[in-house]
Amino acid sequence: MTVRTRYAPSPTGALHIGNVRSGLFAYLFARHNHGAFILRIDDTDELRSTAESLEEILESLRWLGVEWDEGPPDRKYFQSSRFDRYREGALKLLREAKAYPCYCSAEELDAMRKAAEREHRKPGYDGRCRDRTALADLQTVELPDKKAGRNYTIRFRSPREGATVVDDLIKGPAVFENTELDDLIIFRSDGVPTYNFATVLDDFDFGITHVVRGDDHLPNTPRQMQIFYALGLTPPAYAHLPMVMGADGQKLSKRHGATSVFAYRDLGYFPEALLNYLVRLGWSHGDQEIFSLSEMFEYFDFASCGKSAGIFNAEKLLWINFHYMKELPVERIARDVKPFIAKKGWTIPGDDAWLEQMIATLRERAKTLVELVEFASFYLNDEITIDPKAAAKFLKPEIAEALGAVAAELDALGDDFSEAAIQAAFERVLARFNLKLGQLAQPVRVALTGGTVSPGIYEVIAVLGRARTVARLRAAITLATGGT
């Protein structure tokens, strides 16, 4: 049997990092087994589902490079297009007395829960409508439809004897006593199926062999399995991944700051880095830290998945991003950095070769594309601001003459503006004025970049080019000698 896994996000918000990790693992498992990865959109909740959210999910997945074999835009993979199927399933359960109408109001249910809590009893539904409808009436009862006056819900008649065992691929067997499973609502009074019911029909209809999801779904699993049984179907295999927590040890959520895929994209992270970080959170392959997507496909398995929750560590993600900053082809970084330059309101250089040369001098000093652009300010803008403290320390009158000599030497280089030629020019000035490189490099650095921190001075000069270098040098001489 070929493996088929699915990822079923709900389009009710941004694509969350903890959530997408579950999708990634389902994807990797499918690819590892040369199976299919299905993307399904759980949008039964019309009120909370939005088109923007759907677009964000799709775009996030595309950006990450997670490719689904089946799914949107095919409407078939939207729960909202499958209501007939859900109705059919619910009716079948009703006719077979495996489900029943419940006439309790939301308020009533709420009061029931509160009372149970007060009296330290189980907060679940007590089954008071379980036998309210006669067997014969179950043959004719219709599905709820508030507008048509059929204001009730449909509940699943959960078995009260025995136990349900979830033989989880990651956690091992978990035994749930069926008495713990209350009769859950499978159809709301507005005629919309609920998640636990719809997902069962979907997983079956789409031939899902392995349900891979976060372990927050583990308590749902025995209920879903019972629905499979009631429908006369065999449940798929389950693999419940441990959760991703925030630094406070609680389930990762919006209040932990940047948690969406888009957030990291906009912060200047590479998709490779995010994927790489996520895959190592809860999975390992010996001591290896860096994985390409194809390596993930090759090595991924549930046996190497950890069982315990992991805390999201932004610092390590940053380090991995830095790794890719240093390793990715410079052409790729040049392509990716452009939107970030534009976002700054700066002009994107037309010369890609020059941009790449610039990036080569910066890439081991910037951990994200945002940082890269900030650092590149003096390359990208003709107007530089000289840090007053740096100027006071390095642009003093006594260095002006040497600076002038550097400008003249560099200017005389003409078209041979290679780093080697630049270095030779520096050495001539150093010898003439009897200076050490450090004594000359820092003033030049301040003159060219406005600050005391930059890539190697020869690199900076080579990238800046003759005209801009000489102009900045001359401006600095003016500043150093107190001129206007």
Place this chain on the structure above:
RNA sequence: GGUCCCAUCGUCUAGUGGUUAGGACACCGGCCUCUCACGUCGGUAACGCGGGUUCGACUCCCGCUGGGAUCACCA
């Protein structure tokens, strides 16, 4: 509170009865050096507790403690 899950450095993890308990991030030092970085070398740091099983437990079992998830007409 009920149910379920989990437990190795601060964090992510390797480890599947006998190891000086390994790696990575972070942190701290040395080296390299025109600044900052990169790189490189080294360092600090962990098996939650208590019982078993065993010649021998980080590894297996039980209990405790601790953490987490979940108990909707959300998904």
